[in-house]
């Protein structure tokens with residue numbers, strides 16, 4: 123009984139091969155001008171729009187669509203909207219190619235971190251940094267940067283205190299790079315935060331550090347006297 127089954131099976135295989143034809147002439151040398159019967163079409167044929175082809179579906183007759191307002195082309199950086207001249211109604215100007223190796227994009231000169239700001243530091247700039255810090259960083263690092271944000275109560279461990287001496291001593295470029303790429307358990311914020319905004323956050327971080335743990339000798343003389351008179 124089994125023997126008949128095998129014979130029938132073999133015949134079926136031969137019949138399918140003969141009918142369907144060789145799909146790949148690497149294995150079967152027989153060639154035919156007719157297309158093979160496709161038992162498994164493997165998504166070879168798909169209804170789709172080709173680039174630069176016409177289409178009856180859209181009113182303008184073109185298959186290619188214009189990008190939506192505000193689209194950032196792949197490989198371009200985000201412009202901080204607060205610095206954009208004349209940006210309105212979602213009109214958007216990309217900041218140019220991202221991932222450039224310069225200081226503005228990386229916080230580095232070659233392999234070493236740089237210090238200083240590649241943008242003008244104004245009170246508006248620092249205020250923007252404060253707003254962005256409170257949105258993006260305070261949840262972990264706390265509004266004062268002490269590492270006591272609410273996420274600590276929900277399992278984020280060993281959050282860095284941003285006003286301690288180790289981080290005060292870091293060059294601005296290293297702080298920028300930490301925001302951009304993350305550090306150990308801290309994720310990267312480069313993809314979410316525009317380049318100018320990352321620098322603004324660094325500027326605000328410096329303001330936070332200056333606002334805490336100041337040594338008496340670092341204060342202006344008038345304030346030193348005022349504090350001493352209170353003691």
Ligand code: HEC
Pocket residue numbers: 255258259260261262263273278279280281282284289297300301305306307308309311323327
């Ligand atoms: C989800 C929580 C979380 C958020 C949000 C977060 N951080 Fe962190 N951050 C951490 C943790 C945790 C560490 C400690 C990482 C480690 O183990 O070195 C850290 C470390 C740091 C350090 C020290 C890096 C070093 O070299 O030691 C800096 C600076 C820093 N964060 C800045 C920021 C800034 C600025 C933001 C906002 C753009 C931010 N972080 C957002 C969790 C967070």
